[in-house]
Amino acid sequence: MLNILLERLRQGKRTVAFPAAMPPLPPRFRGLPVLAESPCAAGCASCAGACPTGALGADEQGLYLDLGRCILCGTCAEACPGRRVSFSRDHRLASSTRDGLVLRPGGRLPHVAPLEPARRKLFAKSLRLRQVSAGGCNACEADTNVLTTIVFDLGRFGIDFVASPRHADGVAVTGPVTRNMLEATLGTFAAVPDPRVGIAIGTCAISGGLFDGSPETTGGATPHLPLDLYIPGCPPHPLTILDGLLRLLGQQTPPPTA
Amino acid sequence: MEFPHCQAVPLAGAAVLPPVLFRREILARVDAGWRMLALFGLPCPGGVGLCCLLGRDADGRLAFLRQVPAESYPSLTPDCPQAHLFEREVHEQWGIVPQGHPWLKPVRFTGCPARPEEPRPAPGVTDHFRLRGEEAHEVAVGPVHAGIIEPGHFRFQCSGEDVYHLEISLGFQHRGIEARLIGGPDKRTIHFMETLAGDTTIGHSLAHAALVEALTETAVPARGRAIARIALELERLANHTGDLGAMAGDVGYQPTMAYCGRIRGDFLNLTGLVCGNRFGRGLVRPGGVAFDLDKPTIRELLSRLELTRRAAFGAAELLFLSSTTLARFEGTGRVSAETAREIGLVGPPARACGLPRDARHAFPLPGAGPKDIPMQLHDFGGVYARALVRRLEMEASLDFIHDALIGLPEGPVRQLPAGGLPGGMVAVGLTEGWRGEICHVAVTGDDGRFAAYKVVDPSFHNWFGLAVALRGQQISDFPLCNKSFNLSYCGHDL
Ligand code: SF4
Ligand code: SF4
Numbered sequence: 001m002l003n004i005l006l007e008r009l010r011q012g013k014r015t016v017a018f019p020a021a022m023p024p025l026p027p028r029f030r031g032l033p034v035l036a037e038s039p040c041a042a043g044c045a046s047c048a049g050a051c052p053t054g055a056l057g058a059d060e061q062g063l064y065l066d067l068g069r070c071i072l073c074g075t076c077a078e079a080c081p082g083r084r085v086s087f088s089r090d091h092r093l094a095s096s097t098r099d100g101l102v103l104r105p106g107g108r109l110p111h112v113a114p115l116e117p118a119r120r121k122l123f124a125k126s127l128r129l130r131q132v133s134a135g136g137c138n139a140c141e142a143d144t145n146v147l148t149t150i151v152f153d154l155g156r157f158g159i160d161f162v163a164s165p166r167h168a169d170g171v172a173v174t175g176p177v178t179r180n181m182l183e184a185t186l187g188t189f190a191a192v193p194d195p196r197v198g199i200a201i202g203t204c205a206i207s208g209g210l211f212d213g214s215p216e217t218t219g220g221a222t223p224h225l226p227l228d229l230y231i232p233g234c235p236p237h238p239l240t241i242l243d244g245l246l247r248l249l250g251q252q253t254p255p256p257t258a
Numbered sequence: 259m260e261f262p263h264c265q266a267v268p269l270a271g272a273a274v275l276p277p278v279l280f281r282r283e284i285l286a287r288v289d290a291g292w293r294m295l296a297l298f299g300l301p302c303p304g305g306v307g308l309c310c311l312l313g314r315d316a317d318g319r320l321a322f323l324r325q326v327p328a329e330s331y332p333s334l335t336p337d338c339p340q341a342h343l344f345e346r347e348v349h350e351q352w353g354i355v356p357q358g359h360p361w362l363k364p365v366r367f368t369g370c371p372a373r374p375e376e377p378r379p380a381p382g383v384t385d386h387f388r389l390r391g392e393e394a395h396e397v398a399v400g401p402v403h404a405g406i407i408e409p410g411h412f413r414f415q416c417s418g419e420d421v422y423h424l425e426i427s428l429g430f431q432h433r434g435i436e437a438r439l440i441g442g443p444d445k446r447t448i449h450f451m452e453t454l455a456g457d458t459t460i461g462h463s464l465a466h467a468a469l470v471e472a473l474t475e476t477a478v479p480a481r482g483r484a485i486a487r488i489a490l491e492l493e494r495l496a497n498h499t500g501d502l503g504a505m506a507g508d509v510g511y512q513p514t515m516a517y518c519g520r521i522r523g524d525f526l527n528l529t530g531l532v533c534g535n536r537f538g539r540g541l542v543r544p545g546g547v548a549f550d551l552d553k554p555t556i557r558e559l560l561s562r563l564e565l566t567r568r569a570a571f572g573a574a575e576l577l578f579l580s581s582t583t584l585a586r587f588e589g590t591g592r593v594s595a596e597t598a599r600e601i602g603l604v605g606p607p608a609r610a611c612g613l614p615r616d617a618r619h620a621f622p623l624p625g626a627g628p629k630d631i632p633m634q635l636h637d638f639g640g641v642y643a644r645a646l647v648r649r650l651e652m653e654a655s656l657d658f659i660h661d662a663l664i665g666l667p668e669g670p671v672r673q674l675p676a677g678g679l680p681g682g683m684v685a686v687g688l689t690e691g692w693r694g695e696i697c698h699v700a701v702t703g704d705d706g707r708f709a710a711y712k713v714v715d716p717s718f719h720n721w722f723g724l725a726v727a728l729r730g731q732q733i734s735d736f737p738l739c740n741k742s743f744n745l746s747y748c749g750h751d752l
Contacts, residue, residue, distance in 0.1 A: 003575075004576060011572065026531045027531075029535075074540060133408045133409055133431075135430070135431050136453075137452075137453035137748050139459070140456070141407065144406055146519070149520055150516050150519060151520050151523055163404030178431060181409060184430070188402055211434070214434040214435075216434035
């Protein structure tokens with residue numbers, strides 16, 4: 001017993017102060033991409049050619065980066081001869097709409113609108129989620145799972161992951177939704193009583209990500225479920241996920257540290 | 259055809275054997291202590307031929323065997339049980355029938371592209387082993403499990419609380435990666451490597467890098483190799499810590515569970531410090547690594563490593579001093595060394611049965627040696643041994659990282675592989691990931707593109723070990739046994 005108490009003292013209190021303060025992120029952390037407004041060289045498609053997921057391109061409005069497809073690998077930053085793409089250290093990537101993830105030079109940033117009043121009233125103080133892992137690489141699951149450790153202590157926000165969809169207020173999907181997981185994903189969502197929320201965690205769940213285009217995957221959760229929150233990243237940092245969840249419930253979250 | 263690790267060899271050097279000789283050669287080698295590292299199909303003129311990669315732990319030799327294209331061949335499994343899942347996989351992918359295989363069930367429930375007329379099975383729907391009798395009952399769980407965990411379908415055949423047999427159906431995570439590696443390497447290849455099993459990003463990307471380096475005869479600068487190996491051990495530390503915590507949680511021992519959950523993150527954050535990503539995305543590349551470490555970062559790593567070492571050992575010590583925990587760990591989920599050898603276990607579950615299997619020792623990367631990291635063995639074969647082996651391995655990894663950071667060689671961190679890949683070659687990349695041996699084998703076509711790229715995650719060997727470990731156990735011990743293996747679903751399903 002004494003051992004346990006002594007060790008308890010040695011381990012200390014380790015829950016981060018978030019959202020009151022912003023914990024430090026590693027110096028090389030790749031957060032929200034920034035597109036510079038300078039023009040592209042005529043006919044240059046270096047970045048689009050280098051991007052492994054087809055997230056970057058140019059249309060009639062010019063250069064865009066679809067954060068819903070981006071795995072934040074950083075390849076484009078090196079590929080662009082004009083250095084138009086760079087990565088900030090902003091961890092806030094979540095959006096409440098799919099369109100809101102398409103970034104443009106000087107354009108708006110991804111934005112999370114709180115749930116509408118009816119659902120917000122129901123879930124603001126207690127949100128129980130059923131997580132469905134549907135064909136990803138298990139890193140999104142891992143960084144969702146850490147939210148339940150003492151470091152993030154998700155329970156203090158009234159958010160919890162539960163075992164049964166019948167006990168849940170919503171579903172959080174990770175992975176590109178493989179053919180073999182489609183039925184189980186739909187069934188789990190159907191088993192959650194209305195009103196409910198739908199959340200896609202990770203680029204795979206938003207668009208199929210790296211695995212989009214494989215005949216074994218079905219484009220993530222977006223084509224199959226009504227979604228209230230899209231959290232990009234491959235995988236999203238735990239603070240990116242937490243930031244998105246809190247803002248969905250109408251809470252204030254801190255900006256990144258400089 | 260025999261060759262050492264990290265050397266590519268011409269495909270033409272392997273004689274194409276008729277089924278009888280192919281089989282005889284494999285069985286003779288397995289009898290002589292070789293292990294089956296991979297068995298896969300290679301499309302060639304006249305159909306799909308089988309290829310088998312064998313390895314010998316004692317001296318790190320590899321052997322590559324080929325069989326003529328055939329629609330069926332005498333199954334290896336009855337004489338060589340470690341082939342059982344490989345043969346089912348080849349059957350599912352190519353329709354090649356191993357005659358006499360005890361039970362050719364689907365592996366990933368994809369249907370067989372070579373037999374398009376047959377309907378694709380629904381995931382998890384197949385014949386299962388059934389125990390009959392008045393007292394027998396079946397417990398079926400999954401694919402969606404309680405908790406944040408990957409999908410799989412488990413069926414327990416029980417009498418009362420006792421499990422007679424556990425059958426595991428996977429494939430739900432199948433996203434078709436191997437098929438998309440064919441024709442590569444391309445701009446997606448390295449990212450697929452990093453997401454074969456996301457918790458083993460370094461292990462798999464390092465195996466791939468070793469394979470490409472062998473093909474292109476690239477000499478990796480010592481500094482780059484050292485940073486990759488540091489990252490590999492950090493990955494092991496994070497996951498072993500998480501596993502100890504999860505095992506503690508499964509027997510209701512809260513202190514270790516709570517601390518390890520945090521300490522695991524501290525190790526991941528060290529990887530984040532190296533490359534910006536907690537899982538090591540973007541770090542390992544063929545020819546070395548993409549990020550160098552400057553002096554302040556090395557100092558920071560060293561000081562945080564020491565703090566985390568103390569925290570991790572403190573948390574582990576509580577676990578191993580708790581009599582209630584030990585009472586649940588000891589004697590639970592045992593696998594004998596003989597069974598482990600027969601079914602081809604790898605990684606900590608193999609070392610926990612006393613089998614000295616560790617790719618860092620048998621198949622070291624160039625510039626690495628078996629003396630760098632001592633191998634940890636135990637011989638109880640159960641949950642306790644699997645926990646203890648992890649705890650000891652953490653110590654070895656911490657010592658290794660400490661020394662490697664202090665003695666980091668000077669120089670560049672990457673030598674870009676020159677040109678494309680040579681055609682008509684076979685190359686292998688082996689690393690010891692935290693779950694065990696990771697094996698990548700590639701065959702290049704005449705155009706220098708991957709004609710076959712086989713990935714064998716340690717989970718592929720070890721899932722059946724979990725099923726065997728549960729025989730005769732209480733069903734309530736399943737979570738504990740499961741955590742003590744902690745296998746990958748996506749690494750198996752690919
Ligand atoms: S960072 Fe995103 S947009 Fe840039 S290359 Fe990688 S996936 Fe494409
Ligand atoms: S988004 Fe990236 S990290 Fe998440 S499951 Fe997909 S591949 Fe893995």
